[in-house]
Amino acid sequence: MPEKVTMLTVYKLLPQTNCGKCGEVSCMSFAAKLLDRKAAVEECKPLIEEASKYGKQHQQLVKLLAPPVREVVIGVGDRAVKVGGKEVMYRHELTYHNPTALAVDVSDKLEDSEIVERCRKVEEYQVTRMGMPLRLDMVAIRCASDNPERFAQAVALAAKNCSLPMILCSFNPEALRLAVEQKGVFDRRPLLYAATKDNWREVATLALQYKLPLAVFAPNNLPLLKSLSRTLQAMGLRELVLDPGTYTEGHLLGETFNNFTMIRRAAIEQEDEELGYPLLAAPLTVWMAGENPGDPQALAFKEAYMASLFLVRFSDILILHALEPWTLLPLVSLRQNIYTDPRKPVAIEPGLREVGKPDRLSPVFVTTNFALTAYTVLGDLESAGISGYVLVIDTEGLAVEVSVAGGQFTSARVKQVVESSGIEKKVEHRKLILPGKAARLRGDVEDDTHWEVMVGPQDSSQIKDFLSKSWQVPEARPPEGRKT
Template sequence: MGLTGLEIFKQLPKTNCKDCGHPTCLAFAMAMAAGKAGLDQCPHVSEAAKEALGAASAPPVALVKIGTGEKELTLGNETVLFRHDKRFEHPAGIAITLSDTASEDEITARVSQINKLIFDRVGQLHNVNLVAITNDSGDAGKFAAAAKLASENTDYPLILITEDTAAMEKALEAVGGKKPLLCGATASNYEGMTALAKKYEAPLVVKGADLNELAELVEKVTALGHKQLILDSGAREVHKVLADQTQIRRQALKRFRPFGYPTITFVTNDDPVQAVADAAVYICKYAGIVVLQTADPADILPLITLRLNIYTDPQKPIAVESKIYEIGNPGPDAPVYVTTNFSLTYFCVAGDVEASRVPGYILAVDTDGISVLTGWAAGKFTAEKIAEMLKESGIAEKVSHRKVIIPGGVAVLSGKLQELSGWEVLVGPRESAAIPSFLKLRWNV
């Protein structure tokens, strides 16, 4: 269990200096106990207190990084069991396997296929995260060659999957500089695997036959001085994986240190539909990494979409940048639409403007990412803000007219907006789907 606020308070300097941003040391201690403040915010804490409070200030699930460069995958730092208690911090990594029994051409083609798994969702690009090489051949040389070839053809981090310490060492000689994930350490090889992980400063998967063995094995590995770990409960049947994932997260939040690491799961079902369903369960229930055999975009897209939904901050709507957007190739007589910067609202309007076949400009007003009516009710989508954007955005230099179309749901803003901006305000349809018919009836520069 984590320390209480009073236990933390006893270790603090008790000066009430406010340098941490809290009015008193006790208030700061209570914030730390609730996971809302970190020990690094106190500039006067002693080294002894840092050591004593380190575990209390650290998230229950440790931070682990795989790979290097722009594609480095960060996992962990999770603090809650349910997303709406706060949020999930780092999206589950999706890994696609390739076998070292494949030919060089097949490996190159497989990696190319994985590299192309990039999807545009509400204006954001989402992709898979890892390439997993499996030592199906049992040959250390083939495993190393496959890892090297894959590494040369992708920027994604690698997972090296073998329980053969010699094969792992051979592969690391080729790709160890890119800090792949070593998968993995078992009761029979953990000393050798841990030594390799420490040598290459690489994260290590620890696999147990069950949760009891996993906890014991983690303690043995950490005793050897390596703490960049990923947990594998050993389960492969979906109901068992679900139970283990839930138990690991629950115990981690109770500060049971052997389970305070991200997890990895493997989808083994041969039925492609069921495999996607299994992966969806793992994404929903705490998997840090989900390893799949399929690279079919039709299988990956629903998982990417699900992951996006699960790992968005429930307290922070998805927003687009507040600026002028050009749809088509608008000229000086193109219509000007106003909406909010809530992603779903913007993309609905943009799609319907495009469907009208009349190029236009869209001004996405900053409402902190909330919709038209919600923004109006909250005082964030107002005549003043719209008038300010008409003035500051530069839209006046792009069009020869002074007409602006506002959503029909906020027609009440039209009079004041016209007074403040000097633009003629046209009240558009309540739903953006009616934009094409609205333009035929009302738009005439």
């Protein structure tokens, strides 16, 4: 294992003047932030501005803090993708940086109009979870035709109609060159895929000429992968992506998994610079296998769970084929989960939230402060056009079911929010609606809060139905002087 960089080592390379220009009170606290990857070296102004004085220290610091897995940028502009930059093997050791980029393949055998349509579909895909838009990142144009001219046309078409970064896939150097030299292609920084034992010299020359990131393909052969990486480094290439081959069948799946794990361990723990690059997995290879040739749904299913395995185990880029909402939803959700910073709870502030224009007779809902639960409930109320109050209780960022079982969702905590939120003054009735999954707390909450408790539906999407069946506008006397 490499030696751990200490705060002191970092501190010694800083100006040690405590000038405060970085926003920290001292160079020591800035050092701590650097170590935690919560600040960038460039935020230390003197280090950059006084190059004659600190130039050498700056370089040393950058080198010291460089992640063992190099960060590679593909594409330009808003949708440019950063991959790699990984610091750790396990997310609990720090956090995983740069979420796995999801690419969808586009065959050059499709009609022009189909190419444009597919590219747009990839570009426009979006779902929102926890207030975050989740999207696809790249298109992988495949030279399926084996015809350089056709490939170049398809790439030009994609470049013109889609702003996403591209992966140009061909083992034929001629096809890659022709594609790169189309108008508006090389300056979009596509990833060239791929250098192999047969074509490496020509493909590497192309990558050098146009300063493009380059993928290396050596299926199930790590000595070859390393040998290619070493050779390409010697030619001056530093923006590489490694593809050790994605086998999805039988014992070969285990071997593929081994390859990914060994490469990442060699990079992070042994600082093997030849393997310290982002990893690419192509689970779309399931579509080649003969197991369910006639059943696209079964193959899409398989591709998705294969992708989930590689997403969790070290892949920085995934190339997929299925463009189905039901296969993409679990993958973008898993990616969001795994790339959440474990140092921060996924929670929102407990307290009172208002939806729509609630009045003194509006319903009062109770939910947890797990961000996803809370956002979902608020979103469902809003889209159903319901005005009401939501009491968000502190369940330590856990969802309803889990926090009821684990004892974070308790009547005491409901009581706490009821009292601190001022809800008693906002409504005239005394009715709380608990989530269906917290039904068993009903009695306790009634005892503790002295509010009547209604048990809501299992899922907040059913709140509208629930209200129309069970919610009668509570009878209450209008307060004195209230105008109607």
